[in-house]
Amino acid sequence: MRSVEEHRAAVLSLVSPLPPVSVGLSESLGRVLAADIAAAVDLPGFDNSAMDGYAVRAADLAGAAPGSPVVVEVDGDIPAGDTRHHELRPGAAMRIMTGAPMPAGADAVVPVEESDGGVERATLTLAPAVGRHVRRQGEDVRSGDVVLRAGTRVTPGRLALLAAANVPDVLVAPRPRVHVLSTGDELVPVGGHLEHGRIVDSNGAMLAALVRAGGGELVGVGHLDDDPGAWTGLFDVDDSGTDLYLTTGGVSMGAYDTVKEVLSRTGGVEFTKVAMRPGMPQGAGVVGPRRTPIITLPGNPVSSFVSFHVFVLPALRALAGLDPAAGATDAVAAQGWSSVPGKVELTRVVLDGDGARPSGGQGSHMLGALADATHLAVVDAATTEVRQGDPVRLIPLVGQD
Amino acid sequence: MRSVEEHRAAVLSLVSPLPPVSVGLSESLGRVLAADIAAAVDLPGFDNSAMDGYAVRAADLAGAAPGSPVVVEVDGDIPAGDTRHHELRPGAAMRIMTGAPMPAGADAVVPVEESDGGVERATLTLAPAVGRHVRRQGEDVRSGDVVLRAGTRVTPGRLALLAAANVPDVLVAPRPRVHVLSTGDELVPVGGHLEHGRIVDSNGAMLAALVRAGGGELVGVGHLDDDPGAWTGLFDVDDSGTDLYLTTGGVSMGAYDTVKEVLSRTGGVEFTKVAMRPGMPQGAGVVGPRRTPIITLPGNPVSSFVSFHVFVLPALRALAGLDPAAGATDAVAAQGWSSVPGKVELTRVVLDGDGARPSGGQGSHMLGALADATHLAVVDAATTEVRQGDPVRLIPLVGQD
CATH class of the missing domain: 2.170.190.11 (Molybdopterin biosynthesis moea protein, domain 3.)
Incomplete structure (x- = not known):
């Protein structure tokens, strides 16, 4: 069984940074600067x-x-x-x-x-x-001074500074273009009629939201039945408009795990177990004529959500030319909880002034608790009990603001 | 001289809540729910x-x-x-x-x-x-249970819950439509040539960004010279596409304060001094055939930025049907600073694990320091010295995430 770090490294080995893009100042809000920005004028410009x-x-x-x-x-x-x-x-x-x-x-x-x-x-x-x-002229900023560093997110205040410094265009990190495919005969579109045994395709909508909140551009959200024929030709087209494919479902040990069955045959995708909970069944590789990266996530909604933060978000950041590992923070446990031995447990937690506490039921199908969570707590494989006051490493959930 | 509270109440008296809007689930990311949402199905839907x-x-x-x-x-x-x-x-x-x-x-x-x-x-x-x-069927969520309350922002995790609960559309707070007008002969568009005495029109771009980050929809960003004729007919058109006008500049005691001159004549706009720093000269009222609310902000970029958070953001929230006062938090001062007597001082601060500290030069033209700030500290009129460890009230800046 692979460690989380090993699988993340395998995923990151598939992606290369895309070139930065130039955008007009008014389009730069919320984007991440890809280069240092120097003032074009003194501020103030004259006494x-x-x-x-x-x-x-x-x-x-x-x-x-x-x-x-x-x-x-x-x-x-x-x-x-x-x-x-x-x-x-x-x-x-x-x-x-x-x-x-x-x-x-x-x-x-x-x-x-x-x-x-x-x-x-x-x-x-x-x-x-x-x-x-x-x-006095230049008492705030001198022409030629670097006013914002590469890697900085453009807020309204920073945009005001760039405007005043007479910088009309900036280089920003690109938005990787992501195609999401949910799989499974049991899935019905949101709002559809649910026969016995069917469930709503929540993963498609969820991953679309995660991609957007994580700095990606969504180029498609599709669904495939558990029929190998549905995949025929899917990746043979020119996929120059896609930087990353994400699938959910069909990667476990079940008899109907079509994603695993179809993509194993291509030779470009490796399926593996990762020592984590939730999210053990994982896969990653390349597909199609341009060897486009693909990450295959498990079908449980919570597993898929957690796997997104642990593997996909670092890949999106690497594609955007940013540090894949950025963002983790430390806090203390506001209450104790137990963790599975031998695997990294990614506990959905709420962080407030008292520290981090589990946000509710931790089953991999439990979306009610997930909805309230603000972070994932990373509990290492050797730890079976987190005690109140223990330090915990937290991955912030995207799109919480 | 008016207090901050009196002027905010005057501004809020001008606006009424707009009706909520229904959006498809995939459009709901980042929006604020305008009604409680009940699950349409059990989760899980069956054992x-x-x-x-x-x-x-x-x-x-x-x-x-x-x-x-x-x-x-x-x-x-x-x-x-x-x-x-x-x-x-x-x-x-x-x-x-x-x-x-x-x-x-x-x-x-x-x-x-x-x-x-x-x-x-x-x-x-x-x-x-x-x-x-x-x-077990329904062990996570029961059909009919309220899964998310009105006033909740839709995150990717909450969107996943709504999808799984088979809710295809939700009622969300509307985005008030805002028209921004910067004023002043001295202003040159961003990237333009700066003759002696001219400055870049940073307020237009800044307010556009603040409106978007604050939950509004930008319907226009314009610029007017200091010529009363430029205003002729501006508000006589049918402005049914605008819920709020914002202007910057031209409201001080100067001899060329055109906004004050023109809008005072309409009888619908009141100009006043507010006991705050920065941002003393303020105005608010209604214009045009539909008596559309207008807020006139001072021309100093920092004054305008601060005034946005103190007066405009509550108005945008009220227009959206939300609590205008929400969002303020408490922290301690990580270092001491002095404050002007007799006025509320809105200090631009950075909040980190140690508390809040001024983000740099506090002049009303100082954009360099503003760019790093995360909050405004509200220092009341009676306080002239904030001491390290003192409790401070903080208004979070919009668009920081």
């Missing part, structure tokens, strides 16, 4: 006023106060967006708006609240320090 | 086998063990998806696959590993307890 008021030479206003105001000539207005080059006459002031460029010679701003608001002549009641209410 | 093996009557195998096997007749196979009704003959067994329906009369499953794998006659080496390896 400017932090207040609506009067641009002055601080030396001209020594001693100004409410009881001893200083009166200055006002030589004009500088609105925000003014592209003229102004020079401040000694002893004079200019009205200036928030964000407007400081005139040459001025070194401080007196807020309008410290004045009589005069337009031709103003009475000022404040002696500002040099630099007061002036934002 | 079924948890293993590949033999369905048996436990009483027939009393004493079976590796040293004392019991031989049974095998009456046939039950594959997963079998819709026939089988009845198990006393003293016999049926081969059964994982997930296949238990035959009537059977009460346990012997895994194939505890057998010789026989097809017509099988040698079994285990005496199972009644119910062993049988998943």
Whole structure:
């Protein structure tokens, strides 16, 4: 029986990074940067006023106060967006708006609240320090500075920084294109009529959601019956639009495990048992003329969900050019639970301020408990009892936000 | 000067909840449920086998063990998806696959590993307890049970539960349609040439991203110069496709504050100072023939970003029929910082395992620090010093995941 690490390594050996893609800034929200980004301009781009008021030479206003105001000539207005080059006459002031460029010679701003608001002549009641209410060119960011590093996810705040830094396009990690195939005669589309013995095809919808939440692009969701003929020609077409196939079901020891039967014959896919619970029956390999990677997941919904996080998500990250292992965190167990000996147990847990606790029934068919889980706790093969307060390694579930 | 609470109440008085919308399950990922959802079927839908093996009557195998096997007749196979009704003959067994329906009369499953794998006659080496390896109908979820509550966000795991519960469509909170207008002669589109005194229009791109991350649908992003004529007729058209207008800039005390000048004349919009930093100049009201809500944000990018979280996000949530106040959390200060007296200070902070700490320069033009922030710390007007270890109230920034 393979270890989890061995099977993950086998899966990762099948995939190579896809090239990054360039997207416009407005399309970059939520994407992961594939290169460091440097500012194209200083921020601020020029010395400017932090207040609506009067641009002055601080030396001209020594001693100004409410009881001893200083009166200055006002030589004009500088609105925000003014592209003229102004020079401040000694002893004079200019009205200036928030964000407007400081005139040459001025070194401080007196807020309008410290004045009589005069337009031709103003009475000022404040002696500002040099630099007061002036934002200096480049004090936030210098042109050429790296403002965001490769591997960073673009949030609204980071997008604002990129916009202000005058960066219209960015290189981001690609979204691997994934084709999902659920298998099994027993499956009925969601909302369909359930005869005795039939179940809803929840794996197709679930894996489609996991692929999207995990940074992939869904190029197809299909279903195949347990008839080897249904597979004829499936991978013989040009599959240049698919970077990864995922199947669910048909990989166990049952007499009707068609995925295993059909794909074993191709010679490109290896089926194995992995020392984990849930999710023991696994397979991976390549199919079709372009040797496209395929990962065959077990059919139990919970097994499939867990296997996605343990094997498929690292593969999606590797395809996107990202660190496959990123994301795991550590916490403590908020309560104890028992674990199967000899296998890695992936316990569905809820993490809150007290730590991690199992989210409910842990059967591989138990979707009710899965719906509340936030993480998978990785309990190693040698551990049979997790005790309250023990450290636990957690894999965050995708799409929890 | 208004308090933050007073202005937020004024904003919320302008909006009414929009009706929920029905979406197909695959479109529901990331949406918020607008109604409780009940399972349409039991989960599991019928008693079924948890293993590949033999369905048996436990009483027939009393004493079976590796040293004392019991031989049974095998009456046939039950594959997963079998819709026939089988009845198990006393003293016999049926081969059964994982997930296949238990035959009537059977009460346990012997895994194939505890057998010789026989097809017509099988040698079994285990005496199972009644119910062993049988998943009982409804043990996870009962038909009619509420499986997810209104207000819950749909994750991949929850989507899997809804699929398995045979729920093809769900009612979700609507996405309010938002039109963003940035204003100011000084603004140049991202990537454009910056003459002296000009800056990039980062607010348009930033607010577009915030609206999308905050659950809204962006119906337009425009820019208006500081010319009252540019506004002529803007709101006279039928704006039935817009639920909320957002503007940035032009609301301060400057001589060129066109938004304030134009919208004050309509009589429907009120401009005010709010006792907060950043973000003091604010406005809100209604425009156009349908009295569409409008919120006018200040032009400083950081002020605009903060104001979005404090006023616009609650309005978007109220429009979506959700609790406007949800989401705030508590933490401790990982380091001390000072705060302005007499105003609520909204400090951009990074929250990690040690607590919350300011993310860098807090100037209202400082986007570099904003890009790293994860939360806004709400420091009340009476507090001038936050000390290390003090409790702090945090508003999470949208789109951080």
